[in-house]
Amino acid sequence: MMLPTHVQLVDVGPRDGLQNEAQPVAAAHKIELVHRLQAAGLKQIEVTSFVSPKWVPQMGDNTEVMAGIQRQPGVRYSVLTPNMKGFEGALAAQADEVVIFAAASEAFSQRNINCSIAESIERFRPVAQAARQHGLRVRAAVSCALGCPYEGDIAIDKVVDVARRLQGIGSHHIGIADTIGVGTAGRVSQVMEATLKHVPLAELSGHFHDTYGQALTNIHACLQLGIHTFDASIAGLGGCPYAKGATGNVATEDVVYLLHGLGIHTGLDLDALVDAGAYISGVLGRPPASRVAKALLAKRANA
Amino acid sequence: MMLPTHVQLVDVGPRDGLQNEAQPVAAAHKIELVHRLQAAGLKQIEVTSFVSPKWVPQMGDNTEVMAGIQRQPGVRYSVLTPNMKGFEGALAAQADEVVIFAAASEAFSQRNINCSIAESIERFRPVAQAARQHGLRVRAAVSCALGCPYEGDIAIDKVVDVARRLQGIGSHHIGIADTIGVGTAGRVSQVMEATLKHVPLAELSGHFHDTYGQALTNIHACLQLGIHTFDASIAGLGGCPYAKGATGNVATEDVVYLLHGLGIHTGLDLDALVDAGAYISGVLGRPPASRVAKALLAKRANA
Numbered sequence: 001m002m003l004p005t006h007v008q009l010v011d012v013g014p015r016d017g018l019q020n021e022a023q024p025v026a027a028a029h030k031i032e033l034v035h036r037l038q039a040a041g042l043k044q045i046e047v048t049s050f051v052s053p054k055w056v057p058q059m060g061d062n063t064e065v066m067a068g069i070q071r072q073p074g075v076r077y078s079v080l081t082p083n084m085k086g087f088e089g090a091l092a093a094q095a096d097e098v099v100i101f102a103a104a105s106e107a108f109s110q111r112n113i114n115c116s117i118a119e120s121i122e123r124f125r126p127v128a129q130a131a132r133q134h135g136l137r138v139r140a141a142v143s144c145a146l147g148c149p150y151e152g153d154i155a156i157d158k159v160v161d162v163a164r165r166l167q168g169i170g171s172h173h174i175g176i177a178d179t180i181g182v183g184t185a186g187r188v189s190q191v192m193e194a195t196l197k198h199v200p201l202a203e204l205s206g207h208f209h210d211t212y213g214q215a216l217t218n219i220h221a222c223l224q225l226g227i228h229t230f231d232a233s234i235a236g237l238g239g240c241p242y243a244k245g246a247t248g249n250v251a252t253e254d255v256v257y258l259l260h261g262l263g264i265h266t267g268l269d270l271d272a273l274v275d276a277g278a279y280i281s282g283v284l285g286r287p288p289a290s291r292v293a294k295a296l297l298a299k300r301a302n303a
Numbered sequence: 304m305m306l307p308t309h310v311q312l313v314d315v316g317p318r319d320g321l322q323n324e325a326q327p328v329a330a331a332h333k334i335e336l337v338h339r340l341q342a343a344g345l346k347q348i349e350v351t352s353f354v355s356p357k358w359v360p361q362m363g364d365n366t367e368v369m370a371g372i373q374r375q376p377g378v379r380y381s382v383l384t385p386n387m388k389g390f391e392g393a394l395a396a397q398a399d400e401v402v403i404f405a406a407a408s409e410a411f412s413q414r415n416i417n418c419s420i421a422e423s424i425e426r427f428r429p430v431a432q433a434a435r436q437h438g439l440r441v442r443a444a445v446s447c448a449l450g451c452p453y454e455g456d457i458a459i460d461k462v463v464d465v466a467r468r469l470q471g472i473g474s475h476h477i478g479i480a481d482t483i484g485v486g487t488a489g490r491v492s493q494v495m496e497a498t499l500k501h502v503p504l505a506e507l508s509g510h511f512h513d514t515y516g517q518a519l520t521n522i523h524a525c526l527q528l529g530i531h532t533f534d535a536s537i538a539g540l541g542g543c544p545y546a547k548g549a550t551g552n553v554a555t556e557d558v559v560y561l562l563h564g565l566g567i568h569t570g571l572d573l574d575a576l577v578d579a580g581a582y583i584s585g586v587l588g589r590p591p592a593s594r595v596a597k598a599l600l601a602k603r604a605n606a
Contacts, residue, residue, distance in 0.1 A: 003489075181598070184564025185523055186306075210516075213557040213594035214564070217520045220488055247594055254516040261487025261517070291516035291550055295484070 004228035006265045010044040010205070011037050011252055013280070014065075015080060017237025019049065019058050020248075021284065027061040029283045031068040036276035037234060038072050041268040042252075046099060046231075049080030050089035066093035078139060082113075087127045090136070097137040100124040101177075102166060104159045105148035108179075112143075121165050128170040140171035141207060145191060146183030156194045163195050174199045175231060178218065181211030181248070185221040192225050205229035208250050210236065210289075215250035216258050223262070230255060235277030236289030251290030253277055271296075307531035309568045313347040313508070314340050314555055316583070317368075318383055320540025322352065322361050323551075324587065330364040332586045334371040339582055340537060341375050343575035345555075349402060349534075352383030353392035369396035381442060385416075390430045393439070400440040403427040404480075405469060407462045408451035411482075415446075424468050431473040443474035444510060448494060449486025459497045466498050477502045478534060481521065484514030484551070488524040495528050508532035511553050513539065513592075518553035519561050526565070533558060538580030539592030554593030556580055574599075 014030050014037075030048070037045050047069070053060030062079065069077065078097040079090045090098050102120045103109040109117045128138045144151075145159045163174045176191060183191075188206070195204060206222045207230070208215035219230055233249030253273050259266050274293050281288040288294060317333055317340075333351070340348050350372070356363030365382065372380065381400040382393045393401050405423045406412040412420045431441045447454075448462045466477045479494060486494075491509070498507060509525045510533070511518035522533055536552030556576050562569050577596050584591040591597060 184561055186565045210594060211598045212560050213513075213516075213519055213554075214561060216516055217523045217561060220520045220523065247597070251516075257515050258487055258517060258520060262489045291513060294550070295514045 002226070003223045003262055003264060004226055006267075007223070007228045007230065007259050008044065009042065009252060009255060009266060009268065010046060010078070010229065010231045011042045011234055012046040012207075012231045012249065013037070013234035013237040013252070015046040015048050015059070015078075016231075017233040017235075017249060019056050020238055021058055023284075024058065025283060027064045027068060029280070030061070030065045033234070033276065033280045034065075034069050034077075036272070036279055038075050040272035040276055041266070043074055043267070044076045044078065046078045046080070047095075049082075049099075050086035050093070051080065051082050062089060063093055066095065076137070081127055081131075083123060084126055084130065087130050091130075091134055095136065097139055098127060098131045099139050099141065100127055100166070100171065101141040101143055102162050103143045103148070104154045104162050105144040105151045107150035108144045108148045111150060117162060118165075121162075121169060124166075125169045132170050137173070138171045139173040139175065140166035141175040141177045142166065143177045143179045145176045146178035146187060147180055149180055156191050159191055160194050160198060164198050167199060173203050173205065173229075175205045175207045177207035177231075178209055178215075181209030181214065183208070183218055184214055185217045188218040189221045189225060192222055192227060196225065201226050201228070205231060207231035210247045210250045210254075213247075216254060219250070219255060219258065223264070234273065235281050235293060237280065247289050251277070251288065251293065253288070253290040253292040253296075257292040305529075306526045306565055306567060307529055310526070310531045310533065310562050311347065312345065312555060312558060312569060312571065313349060313381070313532065313534045314345045314537055315349040315510075315534045315552065316340070316537035316540040316555070318349040318351050318362070318381075319534075320536040320538075320552060322359055323541055324361055326587075327361065328586060330367045330371060332583070333364070333368045336537070336579065336583045337368075337372050337380075339575070339579035341378050343579055344569070344571040346377060346570070347379045347381065349381045349383070350398075352385075352402075353389035353396070354383065354385050365392060366396055369398065379440070384430055384434075386426060387429055387433065390433050394433075394437055398439065400442055401430060401434045402442045402444065403430055403469070403474065404444040404446055405465050406446045406451070407457045407465045408447040408454045410453035411447045411451045414453060420465060421468075424465075424472060427469075428472045435473050440476070441474045442476040442478065443469035444478040444480045445469065446480045446482045448479045449481035449490060450483055452483050459494055462494055463497050463501060467501050470502060476506050476508065476532075478508045478510045480510035480534075481512055484512030484517065486511070486521055487517050488520045491521040492524045492528060495525055495530060499528065504529050504531070508534060510534040513550045513553045513557075516550075519557060522553070522558060522561065526567070535559075537576065538584050538596060540583065550592050554580070554591065554596065556591070556593040556595040556599075560595040
């Protein structure tokens with residue numbers, strides 16, 4: 001069983017992590033977080049979303065945040081764009097990549113964005129097209145791929161079908177997302193194996209939540225299939241809106257600890273990541289959700 | 304890759320979990336916890352230790368706890384016994400199994416129990432002998448097998464050597480313990496593969512801590528080798544004395560969620576385990592460290 005030698009992480013903390021925060025986070029703190037993430041070695045950062053501030057007030061400072069970042073060459077700055085209006089904002093803000101998404105669950109699609117899966121993909125078609133025309137990359141996520149809070153289990157065929165349709169409208173990359181963190185390693189392997197029949201290894205990634213503590217095991221199962229791109233969120237930013245008080249996104253620090261332990265190169269500096277996580281956790285006034293960060297910060301405090 | 308069809312968990316919460324609690328836990332609460340664990344289906348429970356109350360005051364009620372348990376047929380009640388005096392207590396309390404231990408790290412052995420590894424094993428020789436004479440099982444643990452807080456990395460040969468010496472004095476079972484939770488899946492596989500050359504699959508188990516969030520991934524790596532016995536601690540009881548504020552023992556609930564997700568039989572009722580964990584967490588006045596418990600309790604609260 002050969003694991004990949006290199007893994008690339010996409011830190012989604014500034015966007016996916018912070019978007020659910022009840023209290024506003026100042027743009028200056030978000031910019032500082034992005035600076036710390038790139039200083040720690042991250043080459044892909046999901047910075048913000050260009051979505052109506054009526055829906056996601058926390059991302060209302062998208063233009064200010066994008067403009068405030070001192071960009072580093074070789075770093076890709078992504079933004080979520082739910083529609084053409086969002087795309088225009090992303091383009092003006094000089095994003096490198098737009099993120100689009102569709103659910104693998106009809107019930108989730110209806111309740112979350114008020115349209116069918118097919119309709120949601122049609123809405124993203126012009127976004128993907130425009131992005132490609134302007135030389136931006138298109139990263140697509142299949143949400144609820146391992147389970148849905150309304151439907152429960154999701155058929156693997158459905159996940160693969162949505163992934164292929166997102167490919168069909170011009171996505172460069174497909175992320176399989178366990179939005180509610182219910183998946184376990186065996187099912188994750190099955191979903192990924194089925195998707196890999198249609199999506200090349202280099203264009204597929206996993207996005208796992210730690211709500212049930214399964215994220216690292218799921219990532220390990222993906223590594224065993226050769227998958228080498230994963231989303232993660234600094235300090236585990238981003239709770240689970242479907243189980244209040246529960247953990248959401250897997251913490252970047254925890255993934256990096258696993259990967260380095262396996263001898264896999266990430267180009268990331270774990271201590272700098274712990275510092276970045278401690279910084280934003282300090283801003284939010286709570287300890288990081290990352291177990292590695294907790295352990296290393298405790299070790300530092302005792303040293 | 305064939306995973307085992309059945310896995311047996313040993314809940315070490317009442318002993319390994321509670322022993323580090325600063326505030327005394329009443330014997331009645333410990334007894335109730337054991338009752339709840341066996342009602343949830345656990346067949347192996349590490350109840351207490353027969354060690355001087357000067358060293359571990361939290362276990363000073365060992366005889367009272369053992370006497371208070373309404374025993375169920377088919378359940379094995381284990382106790383930690385560091386020496387012959389402890390063994391006499393265990394025998395009088397009608398324990399089914401004694402637990403002995405040796406470190407794979409000389410520095411840890413010296414600092415933790417003030418003698419060399421070889422000396423510690425010699426001290427356990429009469430305990431193991433007496434236990435076998437009286438028909439008790441002997442379960443031995445190799446601590447610091449994945450790393451030591453003083454020495455750092457531990458040679459795999461050293462772990463195997465200590466495991467073989469514990470076998471040599473009459474242990475029925477060998478547990479490989481990542482006492483400080485630093486191990487990752489690749490190294491765990493290597494240590495287990497090396498140990499399996501000398502210890503039969505049915506006599507080997509893993510004991511993992513979640514300090515760095517790696518426990519489930521390590522268990523999954525063991526499952527891939529066919530290992531089918533693991534220690535776990537209800538509600539994740541037991542912090543990490545080497546990193547205050549960090550997580551210790553992997554939570555039984557989290558392991559069971561993984562195993563059931565993989566289609567592996569455990570004979571355990573996850574909801575009853577969550578209840579048992581919520582019970583003892585309530586006694587301790589803090590939320591369970593188990594992510595699964597947190598998510599399921601949040602789901603119940605929202606239902």
